[in-house]
Amino acid sequence: MRIKLTVNGLAYERECAEHVTLLRFLREGLGLTGTKEGCGMGECGACTVILNGRAVNSCMVLAVEADGAVISTIEGEAQGPSLSDIQKAFEKHHAVQCGFCTPGMVMSVKELLADNGKPGVDEVKEAIEGNFCRCTGYVQIVEAVMDLTGRPGGKGELEHV
Amino acid sequence: MFDDIKTADMTYVGKKAGRPDMVEKLTGEAVFVSDMELPGMLHAQLKKSPHARARIKRIDASKAAAMPGVRAVVTGEELDYHIGLYIVDKFILAKGEVRHYGEAVAAVAAETLEQARAAVEAIEVEYEPLPPVLHHMDALKPDAPLVHPELGTYSYIEAVFTPKPGTNIANHTKLRKGDVDKGFEASEYIVEREYSCPSVQHVPMETHVAIVQWARGDRVSIWTSAQSPFTVRNLFCHAFGLPHINVRVQIPYVGGGFGGKAGIGIEPLCAVLSRKAGGKPVKFQASREEEFSLLPCRSALTYRIKTGVSADGRIQAQHMTMYWDSGAYADYAVNVTRASGFSASGPYEIPNAWVDAYTIYTNKPYGTAYRGFGHVEFHWAVERHMELIAQAIGMDPLEFRLRNALRPGSKTMTGETILPSTGNVVKCIEEAARMIGYGSLSADELRRQEKTGWKIGKGVAALQKAPAMPSFTATAVVLKMNEDGSVLVNLALTDYGQGTYASIRQIVAERLGFPIEKVKVAFENDTDRDPYDWQTVASKGLLLSGNAAILAAEDMLRNAYAVAAEALRANPRDLGHDGDRVFVKHHPASSVAFSAMAVGLAMPNGNGIGGPIIGVGRYIAQGLSNLDKNTGEGSPAIDWTYGAHGMIVEVNEATGEYRVLKVASVYDVGRAINPDIVRGQAIGGMIQGLGTAVCEGYIYDQQGRLLNPSFTDNKIPTAKDLPMEIECAVVETPQIDGPYGARGVGEHSMISVAPALGNAIQKATGAEIMHMPMRFEDVWRALTKKEPIDNWITKSPIGSCRSAPEARNRG
Numbered sequence: 001m002r003i004k005l006t007v008n009g010l011a012y013e014r015e016c017a018e019h020v021t022l023l024r025f026l027r028e029g030l031g032l033t034g035t036k037e038g039c040g041m042g043e044c045g046a047c048t049v050i051l052n053g054r055a056v057n058s059c060m061v062l063a064v065e066a067d068g069a070v071i072s073t074i075e076g077e078a079q080g081p082s083l084s085d086i087q088k089a090f091e092k093h094h095a096v097q098c099g100f101c102t103p104g105m106v107m108s109v110k111e112l113l114a115d116n117g118k119p120g121v122d123e124v125k126e127a128i129e130g131n132f133c134r135c136t137g138y139v140q141i142v143e144a145v146m147d148l149t150g151r152p153g154g155k156g157e158l159e160h161v
Numbered sequence: 162m163f164d165d166i167k168t169a170d171m172t173y174v175g176k177k178a179g180r181p182d183m184v185e186k187l188t189g190e191a192v193f194v195s196d197m198e199l200p201g202m203l204h205a206q207l208k209k210s211p212h213a214r215a216r217i218k219r220i221d222a223s224k225a226a227a228m229p230g231v232r233a234v235v236t237g238e239e240l241d242y243h244i245g246l247y248i249v250d251k252f253i254l255a256k257g258e259v260r261h262y263g264e265a266v267a268a269v270a271a272e273t274l275e276q277a278r279a280a281v282e283a284i285e286v287e288y289e290p291l292p293p294v295l296h297h298m299d300a301l302k303p304d305a306p307l308v309h310p311e312l313g314t315y316s317y318i319e320a321v322f323t324p325k326p327g328t329n330i331a332n333h334t335k336l337r338k339g340d341v342d343k344g345f346e347a348s349e350y351i352v353e354r355e356y357s358c359p360s361v362q363h364v365p366m367e368t369h370v371a372i373v374q375w376a377r378g379d380r381v382s383i384w385t386s387a388q389s390p391f392t393v394r395n396l397f398c399h400a401f402g403l404p405h406i407n408v409r410v411q412i413p414y415v416g417g418g419f420g421g422k423a424g425i426g427i428e429p430l431c432a433v434l435s436r437k438a439g440g441k442p443v444k445f446q447a448s449r450e451e452e453f454s455l456l457p458c459r460s461a462l463t464y465r466i467k468t469g470v471s472a473d474g475r476i477q478a479q480h481m482t483m484y485w486d487s488g489a490y491a492d493y494a495v496n497v498t499r500a501s502g503f504s505a506s507g508p509y510e511i512p513n514a515w516v517d518a519y520t521i522y523t524n525k526p527y528g529t530a531y532r533g534f535g536h537v538e539f540h541w542a543v544e545r546h547m548e549l550i551a552q553a554i555g556m557d558p559l560e561f562r563l564r565n566a567l568r569p570g571s572k573t574m575t576g577e578t579i580l581p582s583t584g585n586v587v588k589c590i591e592e593a594a595r596m597i598g599y600g601s602l603s604a605d606e607l608r609r610q611e612k613t614g615w616k617i618g619k620g621v622a623a624l625q626k627a628p629a630m631p632s633f634t635a636t637a638v639v640l641k642m643n644e645d646g647s648v649l650v651n652l653a654l655t656d657y658g659q660g661t662y663a664s665i666r667q668i669v670a671e672r673l674g675f676p677i678e679k680v681k682v683a684f685e686n687d688t689d690r691d692p693y694d695w696q697t698v699a700s701k702g703l704l705l706s707g708n709a710a711i712l713a714a715e716d717m718l719r720n721a722y723a724v725a726a727e728a729l730r731a732n733p734r735d736l737g738h739d740g741d742r743v744f745v746k747h748h749p750a751s752s753v754a755f756s757a758m759a760v761g762l763a764m765p766n767g768n769g770i771g772g773p774i775i776g777v778g779r780y781i782a783q784g785l786s787n788l789d790k791n792t793g794e795g796s797p798a799i800d801w802t803y804g805a806h807g808m809i810v811e812v813n814e815a816t817g818e819y820r821v822l823k824v825a826s827v828y829d830v831g832r833a834i835n836p837d838i839v840r841g842q843a844i845g846g847m848i849q850g851l852g853t854a855v856c857e858g859y860i861y862d863q864q865g866r867l868l869n870p871s872f873t874d875n876k877i878p879t880a881k882d883l884p885m886e887i888e889c890a891v892v893e894t895p896q897i898d899g900p901y902g903a904r905g906v907g908e909h910s911m912i913s914v915a916p917a918l919g920n921a922i923q924k925a926t927g928a929e930i931m932h933m934p935m936r937f938e939d940v941w942r943a944l945t946k947k948e949p950i951d952n953w954i955t956k957s958p959i960g961s962c963r964s965a966p967e968a969r970n971r972g
Contacts (some may be wrong), residue, residue, distance in 0.1 A: 033196035034189015036416070038366045039449040043872035046366055074189035087187040091179065094837040097845060098658030099186030100193065100366040100416030125880040132872070134364050134417050135658045137848030138880040139887055140841055158836040158843070159890035161592045161827065 003067040007032065008076025016063045022056075023047045025063035026073060034074035034103045038132065045131035048104035049073045055111035057130075072110070074103035085148055086110060093144035093154075097135030105131045109145055121146060121153045162708045163895050163902040173667040173677055174834055174901045180663040181682055182414070182656065191414040194370045194386045195446060202372065203232050205434050205445035206277035208267040208284045209455065210259035213293035213524040213865025214306070217257060221285040222267055228283060230276035233437035236267040240433060242400045245492040246392065246424045248317035248324065248331060250309060251527075253400075253429045259288070260308055260489035261526050262866045263454025270434040270443045293524035293865040295954050297486035298463060300329040300521045308489060308522035320787050322495050329522040331491035334502035336516035336793025338574050344478025344513030348469025352550045356542035357463045358915075358933035359858035359953040360486065362453050363531050364877050367416020369456050370446035373431035377440055379403055381432060383410045388422045389696035390653050390686045396425040397432070412686045415657035419849070420530030421457060422657070423698045424493055453526070453870035458859060460494050460520075460528030460535075461486035461953070464542035474556045476565050479511045483518040483539060488527035495520045497528065500629030501535030503575050503788060503797050507543035508586040508625035509562075510571040516793065524865050530698060532846065533908045536626045537853060537915070541933050544622035544916030548923060558920065559594050559621055563587060566623065567803075576794045582897045584829040584904070586803035589892055590623050596825035596888050597621075597807035606809075615811040617822070618925025622917035623805040626909055627798030628699035632785035634799075637692035638709040640669065640717045640776035646741065646755035647679040648717070653686050653694035654706040659907050660838035661702045665710050667834055668900055672714035675740045692777075700905030701782075703834065704800060707900030709778040717776025724758045724771035783898070800896050800904040804828035806847070808917040812925045817941025819922060821851070821884035824914070831896035831904040839906060843889040846910025852878045854915035856934050861954045 004013045007030060014029055026032045026049065035058060038046030042060040049058045050072040077084050083091065086109050096102050105128060112119055112127035119127065124145045125138070133141065139156060147154025168175035185191035222234045237254035244251050255266045267284050271277035294300045294308060309315075313326030322332045345351060371385040381403065387393050390410040398405050415422065427445055435443040447456055462485055469478040483501060487494035502518035531537070547565075551558035566587050571579045594600070597619050602610065610617050628634075639651045650669055656662040662682040670677040683691075694706065718738065725743035726733040729751055737746045744752035753762065755774070762770045788795035807825040812818070826843050833839045856876055860868045869875040895902025919930050928943035942949055 027196070032189070033192070036193075036195065036367070038368075039872050041449065041871060041873070044366065044449075074187075078188050083184065083187060090187055091183040094180060094660075094841050096180070096183055096186050097660065097841060098366065098417040099182065099191055099414060102186050103189045106187065125883065129879045129881045132364075132366065132877060132879065134366055134419070134849065134877065135845050136841060137844040137846075137878075138883055139844045139848075140837075142880065142883075156840065156887075158833060158840040159888065160833070161588075161890045161892060 001064055003064055005066050005069050005071060007071045008073060018062065018064055020063045021059050022061040022063045022066050023058040026058060032073050032075050036100055036103060038100070045108065046101050046104045048107040048131060050107055050111055055108050072107070074106055077106060089144040089148035093140045093147060095136060095141040095144040101131055101133045105133065105141060118149050118151055120151065162711050162900045163897050168832070171671055173671045175832060177837060178663060178667050178677060178835055180660055181666055182662065182684060193367055193414045193416050194372060194384050195367055197372060197384060199372060199442040202442045202444055203270040203272060203438055204274040204277045205268055205270045205431060205443050206281045207265040208281050208286060210255065210262060210264045210266055212259055212288055212290050213262045213295065214291045215259050215288035216291060217255065217259060217266060217286065218289050219287040220267055224283040225269055225280040228276065228280045230272035231269060231280045232272065232441060233270040233434045234267065234280070235433050235437055242429065244396060244400045244425060244429055246396060247496045248315055248322060248492055250315050250492055251490045253433060261524055263451070263526060264489065265455060268430055268434055270438050294329065295523055295525060295861060295865050297461065297484055297521040297523050300523050305329060308524060321499060323790060330519050331487055331522055332495035332498050332520040334499045334518040335791060336502055336514060336574055337791065338511070338576065339513035341478040341480055341513045341515045345469040347471065348477045349472040350470045350554045351467065352553050353467035354546055354549060354931060355463065355465045356545055356931045358461060358538050358541055360458045360461045360525065360528065361853055361857045361859065362458050362875065363419040363421035365417030365419060365421060368447040368449060368452040369422065369426050371428045371431050372442050372444040373428055373435050374442035375432050375436035375440055379407055381408045383408065383428050385410065385412060385428055386415045386422060387412055387426060388418045388655055388657060388698060389424070390655065390688050391693055392696045393425050393428055394688045397428060400429055410688045412655055414684065415655060418657045419532045420534065420698065423530045423696055426456065449872065450870045453875065454867045457527050457529035459531035460488065460497060462538040464539055466542060466546045468546065468550055470550060470554055474554060474561050474564050476509060476511055478513040479506060481505045481516045485518065485520045486523055486525070486528065487520045488523055488525040490527040491520050491522060493529040496629060497530065497535040501539050503793055504536065504625060504627065505539060506574055507540055508567050508623050508803055509565040510567055511574055514574045525861065526867065532849065533626065533912045534629045534699065536624065536912045537850065540624050540913045541915045544913050545919050545931060548920045549929065559599060562590055562623060566590060574793065575788060575797055577796055577798065582894060584801055584803045585892055585894045586623055586625065589803050589805040589827040589829055590621060592827045592890055592892065593805035593807035593825050594621050596890065597809050597823055599807060613811065615813045616925040617809065617811045618921045618923070619807065619809050620917050620920025620924050621805055621807045622913040622920055624909060624913035625801050625803050626700065626912060627801050628701035628905065630695065630699045630701055630782065632787060633781060634695045634701065634705065635779070635781040636694040636705045636709050638706060638713040638778045639692050640713045642717065642755065642759040642774040644756065644759050646759055647681065648673065648675065650680065650682040650710065651691050652706055653688065653691040654702045655686050655697040656684065657697065660835065660841060661706065663838055664703055664834040665706060668707050668710045669714050672711050673718065674738065679740065700802065700907040700909065701799065703903055703905050704899050705780050705782065707903060709780040711778065711900055712780060713776040713778030716778060717774060720776065721755060721758055721774050724762055725753045727770050728753050728762055728764065800899060802828060802830065802904050802906055802909050804909050806913055806917040808921040810918060810921040810925060812922055812940065814926050814944055817937040817944055819940060821918065823886040824884045825888040826910060827890045827892060828906050828909055829892040829894050830906045831899050832893050832902040833891050834901060834903050839891060840889050842907050843910045844887060846908065847914050848878050850911040850914025851882070854918050854934055856936055858934055858953060860952060
């Protein structure tokens with residue numbers, strides 16, 4: 001069927017088979033490969049995008065369900081040539097290693113901060129609980145968010161003994 | 162490569178510096194193989210065995226081959242290539258017999274993924290199921306079925322490994338030091354225990370994926386999510402008998418590896434499909450389930466240790482027997498066995514040692530390198546054993562560790578003498594203990610214990626690891642100066658997340674004396690463009706490639722100085738430089754810019770001098786030797802990185818539930834080139850170590866089917882599983898032959914996390930746990946003195962996990 005949707009502020013209209021997931025539609029239909037597939041079963045969060053204001057696993061949404069929706073993906077996150085505040089905080093805190101979970105992680109943080117400008121540490125952990133990261137151990141990600149919002153918990157340093 | 166310069170006197174080394182891959186990864190622009198599509202590309206899918214062991218009686222792929230969009234179908238029968246690094250024991254597709262659940266028996270390449278899936282469904286396979294051998298201890302029994310009856314015909318590295326044809330033993334590593342019988346006679350106490358851990362998955366977030374194009378003239382292009390481009394090329398060429406010049410391997414960004422993408426993987430499979438499809442590129446990406454059951458995992462281990470200790474708490478003798486479960490193929494597991502064998506005691510001095518380490522074939526998914534290369538598994542045993550010995554002899558476990566820890570003058574099990582520059586495990590242990598307030602509970606902790614009713618305990622565990630690599634492992638770095646005087650760094654050591662390129666960039670900028678903004682390390686490795694590197698494994702990258710980078714920077718400066726000397730009519734010895742130019746020291750106004758020399762200097766009259774400025778640095782491991790196959794003596798270690806964890810845990814004695822309150826980790830890294838990256842490795846590995854310690858593991862039924870090949874049933878730690886407090890520290894005893902004194906730490910953070918936790922649980926409650934992971938029910942069983950149960954090969958899958966499966970519902 002034919003669907004219309006807005007992704008990162010741009011309008012798209014495409015033919016789309018009923019069985020195609022939103023994840024596959026974004027990656028293969030629109031060429032937005034920043035959103036990743038880690039498991040295809042809604043467990044790992046690598047495919048997180050924001051659909052009508054809610055963070056969703058795009059591998060668990062059919063593209064046809066997103067007809068008429070407004071979607072944000074990692075490709076729309078930077079502000080023109082410069083990184084967004086979330087991206088800058090991730091960069092400063094080394095909150096990225098292999099980078100495969102990063103787009104979904106940033107989207108989950110974006111949803112959190114849209115609802116709650118000053119989350120506590122436990123709220124940040126809750127918000128990214130559905131985003132698996134095998135590299136970082138999450139700590140520098142949590143620190144990046146806490147630093148960004150000016151709350152305590154945003155500092156962590158290697159000690160020299 | 163160590164010059165005695167204080168960190169305070171350096172510009173970039175030891176200082177904060179960003180990672181060069183951040184913007185691409187944070188914007189979604191970084192291209193992984195998963196993201197790549199080539200013109201005319203076909204998609205591959207696999208037919209996999211539902212049996213752990215079966216004879217393949219018949220495969221009929223004729224229907225599949227005739228289906229729409231199908232361009233190639235291959236079965237094991239038509240492929241006669243053996244693949245392997247250390248022991249060449251694996252076919253591309255199963256041939257004659259399947260050896261593990263999930264093993265591929267046939268493959269299809271089609272125009273679309275859907276067509277490939279449909280075609281795979283249409284392939285008919287008739288099996289004759291055979292009784293599998295599942296537990297590695299059963300595989301040693303005289304009447305056990307042989308997983309590889311042809312073991313005697315396989316080629317392997319004979320100087321290093323010892324297979325036992327006619328058995329399921331793929332390798333037997335021996336180490337004999339001193340006289341263990343005499344040592345036991347001289348002992349006041351003898352403690353003997355057995356420890357174990359199951360297989361686990363690496364879980365890179367990007368599953369294995371490759372695109373291969375076998376073009377006309379047998380020219381093969383490979384794009385792959387792998388750790389080691391040159392090893393992929395080398396093993397590929399050996400398997401197919403192709404000249405190296407015909408094969409090009411390219412590795413763009415890689416979504417994690419942790420050892421699972423070392424060596425060679427799915428590339429040969431894509432290659433044979435592409436060849437059969439007339440040279441169209443073929444892409445295969447493993448599903449998450451295939452990542453668990455088709456791709457390799459970490460070997461399970463059973464480890465028996467018998468230790469004799471004198472009345473004053475000094476180890477006199479230790480008898481160690483390791484049984485490594487390689488699964489169906491042992492290519493990499495044999496080297497895990499070797500590397501674990503020579504390090505089997507952990508960081509302690511054992512005057513009389515006897516090690517037998519066996520790699521054992523079973524009918525299960527096969528083992529490979531996984532962060533720590535055996536050391537996570539056997540340190541679980543060693544560091545629990547140290548705790549239990551201390552308890553048996555009535556000594557504090559910390560004191561017992563310190564009494565037996567390696568110090569300058571100690572001899573390792575292979576006969577190396579520890580030097581003051583080798584690293585300081587004693588200080589690591591002491592600092593980890595200090596950071597958790599070892600030995601007593603603070604007033605706050607006592608109050609918390611009172612309030613919750615959960616018992617608080619504190620434990621420590623130490624660790625050591627040297628890179629497990631060939632004695633002659635080599636690498637190279639090439640620097641190329643751009644027209645504006647900036648510098649491009651090429652190397653084939655890959656950065657698949659660990660951050661080595663950030664550190665290499667700092668090292669190059671430091672040694673060149675250039676602003677770091679002028680130095681770029683090129684991602685996206687390419688065997689046609691980059692200089693050789695053996696493999697990105699073993700925590701050897703920073704040491705070897707860092708040294709090569711220093712040598713390349715020095716070569717580049719030497720070349721630039723030669724041009725400047727000619728242009729300025731000066732002796733090179735009288736020249737100096739800054740980030741922009743080379744000048745005459747005694748007449749600084751006389752200078753020539755790097756940008757002017759970068760691609761050849763033009764003199765005012767038009768004459769040319771020099772040529773493009775490049776720098777080449779080559780480095781090879783030095784002074785290492787093969788170990789004697791009968792005694793294990795020799796020099797296997799280019800460096801030893803030591804470390805220790807301290808752990809505070811609170812345990813509910815009624816239920817076995819526990820929470821980790823604090824982890825303190827200390828490593829002797831020689832020099833922290835980039836403190837934030839060291840900390841990222843320290844925390845990331847520690848959390849991965851907690852996953853192994855707390856809940857991860859492969860669960861099989863009696864037929865050898867893997868019951869939990871998904872994130873639904875095989876949880877990894879999430880952000881909510883973080884300990885309440887994490888502290889990371891480094892000791893910096895410079896490694897004399899390390900770049901600016903540095904040694905590797907990528908794997909070490911995962912080692913000994915589990916025993917630190919087990920020791921803390923024991924301290925809190927007295928529970929003696931010998932089997933990893935420590936799920937709540939395992940702790941409860943230990944507390945209630947119930948027999949531990951084997952949940953790993955079971956009819957009734959009752960494994961559970963600390964991370965509750967109540968993931969957020971996201972519509």
